[in-house]
Amino acid sequence: MAVELIKERKTVAMTGNQAIAEAMRQINYDVVAAYPISPQTELMGFFAEYLANGLVDTEFVTVESEHSAMSAVIGAAASGARAMTATAAQGLLYMYENLPIASNWRLPITMVLVNRALSAPLNIHCDHGDAMTARDSGWIQLFSENSQEAYHNLIMAVKIAEKALLPTIVNMEGYIVSHTIGNVNLLTDKEVQEFIGESDWRKNVPHPLLDTDNPVTYGATALPDYYTELKYQQHEATFEAKKYVKEVLAEFNELAGTNYDIIEPYKLEDADFAIVVMGSTAGVARTAADILREQGIKAGVLKIRLFRPFPVEEIVDALKHLKAVAVLDRHDSMNALASPLFQDLAASMYHLPEKPLLHDFIYGLGGREVTVEDMLKAFNRVINLYTGKETRNRFVEYLQVRE
Amino acid sequence: MAISLDQGTIEIRWHGRGGQGTVTAAKMFASVAVKRGYHGQSIPMFGLERSGTPVAVYSRVSKEPIMRNDPVRHPHIVVITDPSVMVYLAASRGGKLPESIPDPREGITDETIFIINTPMSPEEAKKILGLEGKPNKVCTVDATKIALEEIGRNVPNTAILGAMAKILPEVVDMETVKEELEESFGASSKLRALIPANLKAMERGYNEVKCA
Amino acid sequence: MKLKGWKELPIGGVVTEPGNSREVETGTWRIARPIVNPEKCTDCLICWVFCPDDSIPSNGKIRFETELYHCKGCGICAVECPYKAIEMVQEADVILEELKLIDKK
Numbered sequence: 001m002a003v004e005l006i007k008e009r010k011t012v013a014m015t016g017n018q019a020i021a022e023a024m025r026q027i028n029y030d031v032v033a034a035y036p037i038s039p040q041t042e043l044m045g046f047f048a049e050y051l052a053n054g055l056v057d058t059e060f061v062t063v064e065s066e067h068s069a070m071s072a073v074i075g076a077a078a079s080g081a082r083a084m085t086a087t088a089a090q091g092l093l094y095m096y097e098n099l100p101i102a103s104n105w106r107l108p109i110t111m112v113l114v115n116r117a118l119s120a121p122l123n124i125h126c127d128h129g130d131a132m133t134a135r136d137s138g139w140i141q142l143f144s145e146n147s148q149e150a151y152h153n154l155i156m157a158v159k160i161a162e163k164a165l166l167p168t169i170v171n172m173e174g175y176i177v178s179h180t181i182g183n184v185n186l187l188t189d190k191e192v193q194e195f196i197g198e199s200d201w202r203k204n205v206p207h208p209l210l211d212t213d214n215p216v217t218y219g220a221t222a223l224p225d226y227y228t229e230l231k232y233q234q235h236e237a238t239f240e241a242k243k244y245v246k247e248v249l250a251e252f253n254e255l256a257g258t259n260y261d262i263i264e265p266y267k268l269e270d271a272d273f274a275i276v277v278m279g280s281t282a283g284v285a286r287t288a289a290d291i292l293r294e295q296g297i298k299a300g301v302l303k304i305r306l307f308r309p310f311p312v313e314e315i316v317d318a319l320k321h322l323k324a325v326a327v328l329d330r331h332d333s334m335n336a337l338a339s340p341l342f343q344d345l346a347a348s349m350y351h352l353p354e355k356p357l358l359h360d361f362i363y364g365l366g367g368r369e370v371t372v373e374d375m376l377k378a379f380n381r382v383i384n385l386y387t388g389k390e391t392r393n394r395f396v397e398y399l400q401v402r403e
Numbered sequence: 404m405a406i407s408l409d410q411g412t413i414e415i416r417w418h419g420r421g422g423q424g425t426v427t428a429a430k431m432f433a434s435v436a437v438k439r440g441y442h443g444q445s446i447p448m449f450g451l452e453r454s455g456t457p458v459a460v461y462s463r464v465s466k467e468p469i470m471r472n473d474p475v476r477h478p479h480i481v482v483i484t485d486p487s488v489m490v491y492l493a494a495s496r497g498g499k500l501p502e503s504i505p506d507p508r509e510g511i512t513d514e515t516i517f518i519i520n521t522p523m524s525p526e527e528a529k530k531i532l533g534l535e536g537k538p539n540k541v542c543t544v545d546a547t548k549i550a551l552e553e554i555g556r557n558v559p560n561t562a563i564l565g566a567m568a569k570i571l572p573e574v575v576d577m578e579t580v581k582e583e584l585e586e587s588f589g590a591s592s593k594l595r596a597l598i599p600a601n602l603k604a605m606e607r608g609y610n611e612v613k614c615a
Numbered sequence: 616m617k618l619k620g621w622k623e624l625p626i627g628g629v630v631t632e633p634g635n636s637r638e639v640e641t642g643t644w645r646i647a648r649p650i651v652n653p654e655k656c657t658d659c660l661i662c663w664v665f666c667p668d669d670s671i672p673s674n675g676k677i678r679f680e681t682e683l684y685h686c687k688g689c690g691i692c693a694v695e696c697p698y699k700a701i702e703m704v705q706e707a708d709v710i711l712e713e714l715k716l717i718d719k720k
Contacts, residue, residue: 013430035687121628147470179447180447181429181443181447278606283471286470287470392709455646487710493711494714501640501643
């Protein structure tokens with residue numbers, strides 16, 4: 001480590017971007033490649049300051065586009081380096097060509113996605129549109145509720161990626177997390193280093209390009225005779241990945257005293273109705289559930305931390321006893337039955353003989369502020385659908401649209 | 404005249420202008436709260452930050468972890484860092500403010516306390532806010548003047564924090580603000596030299612704030 | 616300004632009226648107001664050329680009064696004026712002065 005800065009644990013006030021930059025410093029990546037895009041720009045600015053002050057040993061590649069950023073970290077990771085990038089919205093879409101390559105090559109890259117709405121119309125604020133486009137890319141995806149979780153998720157992501165040999169995205173919502181200041185408990189530099197383990201180019205990937213004694217070729221063609229087998233190898237790895245995520249979360253909980261899980265139920269044991277949500281809205285949803293409980297309605301919330309691989313069994317187990325579930329999607333999967341989280345949930349429950357009523361709400365698009373009233377509206381709508389007071393024409397509706 | 408965290412989470416709404424340090428003030432406030440061992444939160448804004456734009460910034464402070472991050476609707480404290488808000492209010496004669504300025508009276512309750520950077524007396528400010536006869540406490544301090552006199556620049560943040568130390572002593576105090584300044588100014592000797600002046604401004608903010 | 620509903624918006628979010636930024640009030644961003652001294656002003660229109668917000672109306676011959684609904688108070692006009700005819704005055708002071716005048720009446 002270049003410089004040991006934090007020798008004792010401490011609690012500080014930090015934005016999501018500051019917390020991620022701090023985690024990046026403590027991780028001390030071998031290679032970071034990035035191209036600026038709001039709201040990620042500030043995050044790389046903080047990191048660049050650490051770099052300029054000699055606090056990290058990282059090779060920071062200031063590339064000319066996101067496509068090159070992803071190409072650079074793929075090259076770095078294939079060489080055996082611990083590599084990272086960060087982007088948002090159209091930046092991710094510009095990288096997209098390379099995302100399935102990183103995952104099929106089984107490169108443990110970590111990426112922070114500072115979630116931002118996709119153009120058009122142009123908008124720099126938050127929704128999950130960017131993350132959702134990557135849902136079939138083979139990358140693991142974690143969601144963060146606040147800056148504390150973003151900080152922890154990135155540290156865990158390094159280990160998850162290297163254990164599962166799959167690239168991992170840490171989602172952190174733009175502005176509402178990236179620029180909101182909150183309490184962050186920082187681990188010591190030593191604790192982070194010990195947790196993730198020293199970066200060793202010989203061990204980070206099975207076939208490092210730097211190993212000149214055992215030269216390999218990445219990027220070979222697989223024709224119809226081999227393509228299926230190489231995809232199946234990856235397919236199996238994604239099903240294995242959940243186990244590694246759970247292991248790393250358990251190890252981390254032991255270290256940091258946190259209580260993280262791949263899904264996080266709130267008052268669900270005896271609940272009749274629930275909201276399922278990812279990211280920063282979870283706290284607002286829990287506030288609404290508490291209000292309904294005061295009125296005698298048994299409400300709960302399920303927060304999903306691990307979106308990919310989708311934790312089917314755990315989610316079914318947490319929700320199967322409910323009467324009705326409001327699924328909150330911060331993205332519109334245009335032309336589909338409903339939005340991604342709903343699709344995954346509905347498919348997960350299809351085999352159950354008795355299942356809760358599911359209804360999908362699209363919310364918080366392009367940074368539309370999310371209030372407790374919005375959450376109550378979603379709860380009340382599913383309660384009324386369940387009791388038959390209201391009916392529906394579609395499985396999906398916009399929660400906040402102005403008529 | 405102080406309020407306490409024993410009653411639960413305290414919610415604050417700041418009224419300022421983009422590029423004039425309101426976000427920095429809210430950030431300092433959250434940071435000081437965390438240093439005092441509480442849970443602090445500041446949500447910069449939900450719009451585009453452009454220099455000069457009137458903005459609202461939200462803060463929360465609590466003894467318990469803060470769950471929600473929605474905009475503050477019914478603030479316990481309204482802090483107006485931009486003195487022109489009061490001028491616009493005066494010019495509106497109790498009517499509506501221009502649409503582009505967030506109204507500091509929105510969502511207030513009888514308990515809402517105002518801390519205002521203005522040369523006006525608290526009585527005058529209370530009248531302009533249309534709160535005459537209401538139980539609300541309205542406090543004023545000429546933080547801009549204090550900043551110009553002590554620091555030599557229009558950075559009223561520390562003087563406003565001084566006034567807040569009087570209303571919310573549990574959270575804001577001289578020693579912690581000093582610690583915060585030392586940390587955030589620490590890297591630059593030019594900025595470090597401004598710490599004593601900032602502390603003087605804070606002390607004056609504390610002593611000169613008047614409430615009605 | 617009443618926000619439009621989804622049915623009222625043109626397809627593609629296109630802007631159908633050119634120059635609609637005229638409707639956005641940016642005058643409240645101003646902390647200093649340009650005050651023109653008519654005795655020094657020669658209507659040379661240098662300020663009209665430099666104003667980044669098109670807030671100085673003119674018919675090509677005469678400088679009309681600054682359009683305060685849009686003027687952000689950047690002060691470029693005051694710097695560029697070759698006759699030093701424009702002074703930047705604190706906005707709050709101007710408003711308070713105006714209020715006093717109204718009260719007197």
